[in-house]
C-alpha cells in the first residue's frame with residue numbers, strides 16, 4: 491500500500507446555516523493524481539481551501555503528512571504551504587514583472603534564496619519544462635492565456651512542492667490548449683513525483699490526468715473509481731459527467 495499524504499475523515503464545513511461539506515472522506519496516495527468532479531457550488535473549492543489551511547473545518551480530521559492541519563502552529567503551517575503548491579483558477583501573474591521575475595519571486599521571497607546562479611538555473615529548468623524558455627524576458631501581457639497558465643504552473647512547481655492542488659486548471663482555455671495543459675500536468679507529475687488533487691469540470695483533463703476520480707455531490711464524495719469504472723458504473727448522476 492502506498493504512503494498516504496493527505497487523509498480526510500468526516501470533514502464538515504458550514505457557512506451560516508448552509509452546510510457545504512457534510513462529512514467528506516478522502517485519501518491521497520503518494521505520487522497519484524486524484525481528480526475531483528462535481529457540479530458547480532458543491533464545495534470542491536472549499537475542500538481544497540481547507541487542505542491548504544485557508545479555511546478551517548467545523549469538525550472532522552484533515553491530516554497532511556500525518557499532521558492535523560488546523561492544529562499546526564503558524565511556522566509549521568508556513569512550511570506546509572511551501573510543500574503544497576496551489577494553482578488557483580486565475581493563476582494570476584504579477585503584471586509589472588517579467589516572466590523571469592515572476593518565477594524568481596517565490597524563490598527569493600519565500601525560500602529566501604540568494605545564490606543568483608542557483609536561482610537562474612531553477613528558473614530556466616522550469617521554463618524549459620513548460621516549453622517556454624524563450625519567454626523569459628517577456629511581460630505577462632505579451633503572452634496568450636495558455637502561456638500564462640504554463641508560467642503559473644512553472645511558478646508553482648519551482649518551489650518543488652510534494653503536493654499540488656489544482657483548482658480548475660483548464661478553465662477559460664480553448665480545447666486544444668486545455669489538452670496541452672492537462673498533458674503538461676501529467677508530465678510534471680511524472681517528472682517531479684508530486685501527489686496531486688485536481689478539481690475540474692473538464693472531462694478531457696480528467697481523462698488525461700486522473701489515476702483515480704472522486705465525484706462530489708450534496709457535500710459528500712458519492713462515487714470513487716478510475717475513469718472507465720465511473721463512466722460505465724451504475725450511478726446515473728456520475729455517468730452524466732461522462733456524456
Ligand SMILES: Nc1ncnc2c1ncn2[C@@H]1O[C@H](COP(=O)(O)OP(=O)(O)OP(=O)(O)O)[C@@H](O)[C@H]1O
Nearest residue numbers: 505508510528529530531532533534535536537691
Ligand atoms: N467564504 C465563504 N462564505 C460563504 N459561503 C461560501 C464561502 N466560500 C464558499 N461558499 C459557498 O460554498 C458553496 C460551495 O462553493 P465552492 O466554491 O466550494 O463550490 P465548487 O464546487 O468549487 O463550485 P465551482 O465548480 O462552481 O467552483 C457555495 O454555495 C458558496 O457560495
